[in-house]
Amino acid sequence: MLDVMSFSYPFQTLLLGCVAAPTRRYFCRTRWCHVQATPPSSVILNADESGKFSEKIHATNLASGKGAPFATQGRTVGIIGGVSVDATLKFLRKLVELSSEDGENSIPFVLCSDPLFSKELLSFERSYFVSSTSRAENLKLDSSPIVESLRNKRVFLENSGASCIVMPCNVSHSWYEQVCEGCSVPVLHMAECVAKELKEAKLKPLEAGSPLRIGVLATNATLAAGFYKEKLQNEGFEVVLPDRATMEHTVIPAIEALNRKDMEGACNLLRIALQVLLVRAANSVILASDDMRDLLPPDDPLLKKCVDPMDALARSTIKWVKSSGHNT
Secondary structure (H helix, E strand, O other), rough: OOOEEEEOOOOOEEEEEEOOOOOOOOOOOOOOOOOOOOOOEEEEEEEEEOOOOEEEEEEEEOOOOOOOOOOOOOOEEEEEOOHHHHHHHHHHHHHHHHHOOOOOOOOEEEEEEEEHHHHHHHHHHOOOOOOHHHHHHHOOOOOOHHHHHHHHHHHHHHHHOEEEEEEEOOOOHHHHHHHOOOOOOEEEOOHHHHHHHHOOOOOOOOOOOOOOOOEEOOHHHHHHOOOOHHHHOOOOOOOOOHHHHHHHHHHHHHHHHHHHHHHHHHHHHHHHHHHHHOOOOOOEEEEEOOOOOOOOOOHHHHHHHEEEEHHHHHHHHHHHHHHOOOOO
Protein backbone atom coordinates (compact mmCIF):
# COMPACT_ATOMS: atom_id res chain seq x y z
CA MET A 1 0.00 0.00 0.00
CA LEU A 2 1.24 3.47 -0.83
CA ASP A 3 -0.11 6.61 0.77
CA VAL A 4 0.86 9.80 -1.01
CA MET A 5 -0.02 13.39 -0.26
CA SER A 6 0.93 15.99 -2.78
CA PHE A 7 -0.33 19.55 -2.96
CA SER A 8 0.40 23.00 -4.24
CA TYR A 9 2.19 25.59 -2.11
CA PRO A 10 3.65 28.91 -3.28
CA PHE A 11 6.28 27.87 -5.83
CA GLN A 12 6.90 24.47 -4.35
CA THR A 13 5.86 20.86 -4.32
CA LEU A 14 5.32 18.92 -1.13
CA LEU A 15 4.94 15.21 -0.83
CA LEU A 16 3.97 12.92 2.00
CA GLY A 17 4.57 9.25 1.45
CA CYS A 18 4.98 5.88 3.03
CA VAL A 19 5.87 2.79 1.05
CA ALA A 20 5.13 -0.62 2.51
CA ALA A 21 6.85 -3.84 1.52
CA PRO A 22 6.46 -5.45 -0.92
CA THR A 23 6.88 -2.14 -2.69
CA ARG A 24 5.28 -0.96 -5.91
CA ARG A 25 6.87 1.65 -8.15
CA TYR A 26 4.78 4.67 -9.02
CA PHE A 27 5.54 7.67 -11.15
CA CYS A 28 3.63 10.74 -9.98
CA ARG A 29 3.35 13.97 -11.93
CA THR A 30 2.52 17.26 -10.27
CA ARG A 31 1.73 20.64 -11.77
CA TRP A 32 3.39 23.79 -10.47
CA CYS A 33 0.88 26.26 -9.11
CA HIS A 34 1.51 29.88 -8.24
CA VAL A 35 -0.63 30.50 -5.17
CA GLN A 36 -1.11 34.09 -4.08
CA ALA A 37 -3.43 34.61 -1.13
CA THR A 38 -5.26 31.34 -0.74
CA PRO A 39 -4.01 28.60 1.60
CA PRO A 40 -2.88 25.36 0.02
CA SER A 41 -5.25 22.46 -0.32
CA SER A 42 -4.22 18.85 -0.39
CA VAL A 43 -5.43 15.48 -1.50
CA ILE A 44 -4.45 12.16 0.00
CA LEU A 45 -4.52 9.30 -2.46
CA ASN A 46 -4.73 5.67 -1.37
CA ALA A 47 -3.59 2.85 -3.63
CA ASP A 48 -5.31 -0.48 -3.17
CA GLU A 49 -3.80 -3.86 -4.10
CA SER A 50 -4.76 -3.33 -7.75
CA GLY A 51 -2.78 -0.10 -7.79
CA LYS A 52 -5.85 2.10 -8.31
CA PHE A 53 -5.90 5.43 -6.52
CA SER A 54 -8.91 6.90 -4.77
CA GLU A 55 -9.31 10.37 -3.34
CA LYS A 56 -9.54 10.24 0.42
CA ILE A 57 -8.91 13.39 2.48
CA HIS A 58 -8.62 17.12 1.92
CA ALA A 59 -6.53 19.32 4.20
CA THR A 60 -6.09 23.09 4.44
CA ASN A 61 -4.16 25.77 6.31
CA LEU A 62 -1.01 23.64 6.46
CA ALA A 63 1.28 26.47 5.49
CA SER A 64 0.22 28.52 8.50
CA GLY A 65 0.33 25.52 10.79
CA LYS A 66 -3.36 25.77 11.65
CA GLY A 67 -5.28 22.59 12.29
CA ALA A 68 -3.96 19.11 12.91
CA PRO A 69 -0.73 18.02 11.19
CA PHE A 70 -1.28 15.69 8.25
CA ALA A 71 1.72 13.54 9.24
CA THR A 72 0.28 11.89 12.34
CA GLN A 73 2.77 9.04 12.66
CA GLY A 74 5.38 9.83 15.32
CA ARG A 75 8.28 8.64 13.18
CA THR A 76 7.72 10.91 10.17
CA VAL A 77 10.87 12.45 8.69
CA GLY A 78 10.76 15.97 7.24
CA ILE A 79 13.00 16.54 4.21
CA ILE A 80 14.05 19.95 2.86
CA GLY A 81 15.13 19.75 -0.78
CA GLY A 82 18.27 21.56 -1.90
CA VAL A 83 20.23 22.57 -4.98
CA SER A 84 19.37 19.51 -7.04
CA VAL A 85 15.97 17.84 -7.30
CA ASP A 86 17.72 14.73 -8.61
CA ALA A 87 19.93 14.60 -5.50
CA THR A 88 16.89 14.99 -3.25
CA LEU A 89 15.09 12.14 -5.00
CA LYS A 90 18.18 9.93 -4.83
CA PHE A 91 18.35 10.53 -1.08
CA LEU A 92 14.67 9.71 -0.78
CA ARG A 93 15.19 6.49 -2.72
CA LYS A 94 18.06 5.53 -0.41
CA LEU A 95 15.95 6.30 2.66
CA VAL A 96 13.09 4.13 1.40
CA GLU A 97 15.29 1.24 0.26
CA LEU A 98 17.50 1.13 3.36
CA SER A 99 14.60 1.38 5.79
CA SER A 100 12.59 -1.38 4.08
CA GLU A 101 15.38 -3.81 3.16
CA ASP A 102 14.51 -6.13 6.08
CA GLY A 103 10.91 -6.40 4.94
CA GLU A 104 9.75 -3.66 7.31
CA ASN A 105 7.65 -0.68 6.32
CA SER A 106 9.77 2.22 5.12
CA ILE A 107 9.91 5.42 7.14
CA PRO A 108 7.06 7.90 6.49
CA PHE A 109 8.33 11.20 5.12
CA VAL A 110 7.25 14.71 4.22
CA LEU A 111 9.24 16.22 1.35
CA CYS A 112 9.38 19.97 0.70
CA SER A 113 10.88 20.79 -2.70
CA ASP A 114 10.97 24.37 -4.00
CA PRO A 115 12.34 24.92 -7.55
CA LEU A 116 12.83 28.67 -7.07
CA PHE A 117 14.74 28.07 -3.85
CA SER A 118 16.87 25.47 -5.63
CA LYS A 119 17.81 28.07 -8.24
CA GLU A 120 18.66 30.56 -5.50
CA LEU A 121 20.93 28.04 -3.78
CA LEU A 122 22.57 27.15 -7.08
CA SER A 123 23.20 30.81 -7.84
CA PHE A 124 24.80 31.27 -4.42
CA GLU A 125 27.01 28.22 -4.89
CA ARG A 126 28.11 29.23 -8.38
CA SER A 127 29.03 32.70 -7.17
CA TYR A 128 31.98 30.96 -5.49
CA PHE A 129 33.24 29.51 -8.77
CA VAL A 130 35.99 32.12 -8.85
CA SER A 131 39.54 32.23 -7.63
CA SER A 132 40.17 32.62 -3.93
CA THR A 133 41.41 36.18 -4.56
CA SER A 134 37.72 37.15 -4.70
CA ARG A 135 36.95 35.55 -1.31
CA ALA A 136 36.39 38.93 0.38
CA GLU A 137 33.75 39.83 -2.21
CA ASN A 138 32.02 36.47 -1.72
CA LEU A 139 31.76 37.02 2.01
CA LYS A 140 29.59 40.08 1.30
CA LEU A 141 26.92 38.02 -0.44
CA ASP A 142 23.53 38.40 1.20
CA SER A 143 22.34 34.97 2.26
CA SER A 144 19.45 36.21 4.41
CA PRO A 145 16.76 35.25 1.81
CA ILE A 146 18.15 31.71 1.73
CA VAL A 147 18.16 31.47 5.53
CA GLU A 148 14.60 32.80 5.70
CA SER A 149 13.42 30.28 3.11
CA LEU A 150 15.12 27.38 4.91
CA ARG A 151 13.60 28.45 8.22
CA ASN A 152 10.12 28.73 6.69
CA LYS A 153 10.41 25.23 5.27
CA ARG A 154 11.64 23.91 8.61
CA VAL A 155 8.66 25.49 10.42
CA PHE A 156 6.29 24.08 7.82
CA LEU A 157 7.67 20.57 8.31
CA GLU A 158 7.40 20.94 12.08
CA ASN A 159 3.75 21.96 11.74
CA SER A 160 3.23 19.05 9.37
CA GLY A 161 4.12 16.58 12.12
CA ALA A 162 7.75 15.73 11.30
CA SER A 163 9.58 14.17 14.25
CA CYS A 164 13.00 15.01 12.81
CA ILE A 165 14.23 17.06 9.85
CA VAL A 166 17.04 16.46 7.36
CA MET A 167 18.57 18.54 4.56
CA PRO A 168 20.09 16.28 1.86
CA CYS A 169 22.09 19.19 0.44
CA ASN A 170 25.65 20.08 1.38
CA VAL A 171 25.59 23.85 0.95
CA SER A 172 22.34 24.19 2.94
CA HIS A 173 24.31 23.20 6.04
CA SER A 174 26.21 26.48 5.76
CA TRP A 175 23.31 28.00 7.72
CA TYR A 176 22.55 25.02 9.96
CA GLU A 177 22.61 26.99 13.22
CA GLN A 178 20.24 29.69 11.93
CA VAL A 179 17.86 27.10 10.50
CA CYS A 180 17.76 25.13 13.77
CA GLU A 181 17.20 28.12 16.04
CA GLY A 182 13.94 27.61 17.92
CA CYS A 183 13.25 24.22 16.32
CA SER A 184 11.21 21.81 18.44
CA VAL A 185 12.52 18.64 16.75
CA PRO A 186 16.04 17.39 15.95
CA VAL A 187 17.65 18.52 12.71
CA LEU A 188 20.30 16.00 11.69
CA HIS A 189 23.59 17.47 10.45
CA MET A 190 24.94 15.65 7.40
CA ALA A 191 28.62 16.35 8.13
CA GLU A 192 28.20 15.20 11.73
CA CYS A 193 26.57 11.97 10.50
CA VAL A 194 29.56 11.33 8.21
CA ALA A 195 32.12 12.11 10.92
CA LYS A 196 30.47 9.79 13.44
CA GLU A 197 30.24 6.93 10.93
CA LEU A 198 33.93 7.30 10.09
CA LYS A 199 34.76 7.30 13.80
CA GLU A 200 32.73 4.12 14.34
CA ALA A 201 34.53 2.47 11.39
CA LYS A 202 37.76 2.43 13.47
CA LEU A 203 39.99 3.27 10.51
CA LYS A 204 43.74 2.81 10.78
CA PRO A 205 46.29 5.41 9.58
CA LEU A 206 47.95 4.69 6.25
CA GLU A 207 51.32 5.23 7.94
CA ALA A 208 52.19 3.96 11.42
CA GLY A 209 52.23 6.77 13.95
CA SER A 210 50.51 9.27 11.65
CA PRO A 211 47.07 10.74 12.33
CA LEU A 212 43.93 9.58 10.58
CA ARG A 213 43.42 11.88 7.63
CA ILE A 214 40.11 12.44 5.85
CA GLY A 215 39.91 14.43 2.63
CA VAL A 216 36.97 16.62 1.69
CA LEU A 217 36.16 17.40 -1.93
CA ALA A 218 33.47 20.04 -2.35
CA THR A 219 32.63 23.35 -3.98
CA ASN A 220 34.18 26.59 -2.74
CA ALA A 221 30.91 27.54 -1.04
CA THR A 222 30.78 24.36 1.05
CA LEU A 223 34.49 24.46 1.91
CA ALA A 224 34.27 28.14 2.88
CA ALA A 225 31.51 27.35 5.38
CA GLY A 226 33.94 25.04 7.20
CA PHE A 227 31.41 22.68 8.76
CA TYR A 228 32.96 19.47 7.40
CA LYS A 229 36.34 20.44 8.82
CA GLU A 230 34.77 21.29 12.18
CA LYS A 231 32.75 18.06 12.51
CA LEU A 232 35.68 15.86 11.43
CA GLN A 233 38.10 17.55 13.80
CA ASN A 234 35.60 17.10 16.63
CA GLU A 235 35.93 13.33 16.07
CA GLY A 236 39.74 13.49 16.11
CA PHE A 237 40.46 13.41 12.37
CA GLU A 238 43.02 15.49 10.54
CA VAL A 239 41.30 17.11 7.57
CA VAL A 240 42.87 17.31 4.11
CA LEU A 241 41.35 19.99 1.87
CA PRO A 242 42.11 20.78 -1.78
CA ASP A 243 44.61 23.59 -2.16
CA ARG A 244 43.98 26.61 -4.35
CA ALA A 245 45.64 25.07 -7.41
CA THR A 246 43.56 21.89 -7.11
CA MET A 247 40.35 23.89 -6.82
CA GLU A 248 41.14 26.20 -9.74
CA HIS A 249 42.53 23.56 -12.10
CA THR A 250 40.45 20.46 -11.32
CA VAL A 251 37.43 20.88 -9.01
CA ILE A 252 35.88 24.03 -10.48
CA PRO A 253 36.64 23.01 -14.10
CA ALA A 254 35.08 19.59 -13.35
CA ILE A 255 31.81 21.19 -12.27
CA GLU A 256 31.90 23.59 -15.22
CA ALA A 257 32.43 20.62 -17.57
CA LEU A 258 29.49 18.88 -15.93
CA ASN A 259 27.31 21.94 -16.53
CA ARG A 260 28.31 21.78 -20.22
CA LYS A 261 27.28 18.10 -20.26
CA ASP A 262 30.91 17.12 -20.86
CA MET A 263 30.67 14.05 -18.64
CA GLU A 264 33.96 12.50 -19.73
CA GLY A 265 35.90 15.70 -19.08
CA ALA A 266 34.24 16.21 -15.70
CA CYS A 267 34.96 12.61 -14.69
CA ASN A 268 38.64 12.84 -15.65
CA LEU A 269 39.10 16.07 -13.71
CA LEU A 270 37.37 14.60 -10.67
CA ARG A 271 39.71 11.60 -10.75
CA ILE A 272 42.71 13.94 -10.72
CA ALA A 273 41.31 15.90 -7.76
CA LEU A 274 40.67 12.68 -5.81
CA GLN A 275 44.16 11.35 -6.51
CA VAL A 276 45.72 14.62 -5.32
CA LEU A 277 44.00 14.24 -1.94
CA LEU A 278 44.80 10.52 -1.67
CA VAL A 279 48.48 11.17 -2.42
CA ARG A 280 48.47 13.40 0.66
CA ALA A 281 47.81 10.27 2.76
CA ALA A 282 44.07 10.70 3.17
CA ASN A 283 42.41 7.45 4.30
CA SER A 284 39.14 8.38 2.60
CA VAL A 285 37.70 11.32 0.70
CA ILE A 286 34.24 12.72 1.37
CA LEU A 287 32.54 13.65 -1.91
CA ALA A 288 30.63 16.58 -0.46
CA SER A 289 29.14 17.87 -3.69
CA ASP A 290 25.71 17.21 -5.15
CA ASP A 291 27.23 17.56 -8.63
CA MET A 292 30.25 15.30 -8.28
CA ARG A 293 28.82 12.30 -6.44
CA ASP A 294 27.50 10.44 -9.48
CA LEU A 295 30.25 11.28 -11.97
CA LEU A 296 32.33 8.16 -11.40
CA PRO A 297 31.01 4.84 -12.77
CA PRO A 298 29.99 2.27 -10.12
CA ASP A 299 32.99 0.03 -10.90
CA ASP A 300 35.59 2.80 -10.60
CA PRO A 301 38.23 1.70 -8.03
CA LEU A 302 38.49 5.26 -6.70
CA LEU A 303 34.95 4.95 -5.31
CA LYS A 304 36.25 2.49 -2.71
CA LYS A 305 38.12 5.42 -1.18
CA CYS A 306 35.14 7.78 -1.31
CA VAL A 307 32.42 8.48 1.22
CA ASP A 308 28.94 9.59 0.12
CA PRO A 309 27.39 11.95 2.71
CA MET A 310 23.90 11.10 1.44
CA ASP A 311 24.39 7.46 2.43
CA ALA A 312 25.53 8.47 5.90
CA LEU A 313 22.58 10.84 6.32
CA ALA A 314 20.09 8.17 5.22
CA ARG A 315 21.55 5.57 7.59
CA SER A 316 21.67 8.06 10.48
CA THR A 317 18.06 9.09 9.84
CA ILE A 318 16.89 5.48 10.01
CA LYS A 319 19.01 4.87 13.11
CA TRP A 320 17.53 7.94 14.81
CA VAL A 321 13.96 6.89 14.04
CA LYS A 322 14.50 3.38 15.38
CA SER A 323 16.42 4.49 18.48
CA SER A 324 13.66 6.98 19.29
CA GLY A 325 11.18 4.15 19.63
CA HIS A 326 9.18 5.20 16.56
CA ASN A 327 9.87 2.15 14.42
CA THR A 328 7.07 -0.22 13.56
